[in-house]
Amino acid sequence: MTSLNLDVKKLLKIAYEEALIGFNEGGVPVGAALLDSQGNLLGKGRNRRVQDDDPSVHGETAAFKNAGRQTCYTDKILVTTLAPCWYCSGLIRQFRIGTVIVGESQNFEGHLDWLREAGVEVIELNDVGCKVLMAKFIQQNPDIWNEDIGECGNHTHA
Numbered sequence: 001m002t003s004l005n006l007d008v009k010k011l012l013k014i015a016y017e018e019a020l021i022g023f024n025e026g027g028v029p030v031g032a033a034l035l036d037s038q039g040n041l042l043g044k045g046r047n048r049r050v051q052d053d054d055p056s057v058h059g060e061t062a063a064f065k066n067a068g069r070q071t072c073y074t075d076k077i078l079v080t081t082l083a084p085c086w087y088c089s090g091l092i093r094q095f096r097i098g099t100v101i102v103g104e105s106q107n108f109e110g111h112l113d114w115l116r117e118a119g120v121e122v123i124e125l126n127d128v129g130c131k132v133l134m135a136k137f138i139q140q141n142p143d144i145w146n147e148d149i150g151e152c153g154n155h156t157h158a
């Protein structure tokens, strides 16, 4: 299935721990990490919409920023607890991140085919822990969730 000779569950755990910290802070529990091709951590982060009052900080963008400058991304791995939104999918395509590991795509299906069409290797893990954490947040904070995915009630853009 995957060309990665890495323990993807172990990589997901880095992102999940970020998501859990976010959840405990009252934030949107999406965590992510950017890794090199050997699975070494370059940067990690979590959605900070609530914590920093900053809608531009998604888990993926935080990990990307915290990893600092990289000369090339085609050999990098982005692991995220939830399927990336358009904003983060755009980042993946803009910088040609080679591999994306997705914790789950049930609470938010994202745009995984759009990534695959661009040649990104997408690995879906269908992880129960990620699903449960996200579902719990959405149930408890439907308004914050809708805000995070850009659903203001006047339109839909799944």
Ligand SMILES: [Zn+2]
Residues within 6 Å of the ligand: 058, 059, 060, 084, 085, 086, 087, 088, 089
């Ligand atoms: Zn995003």
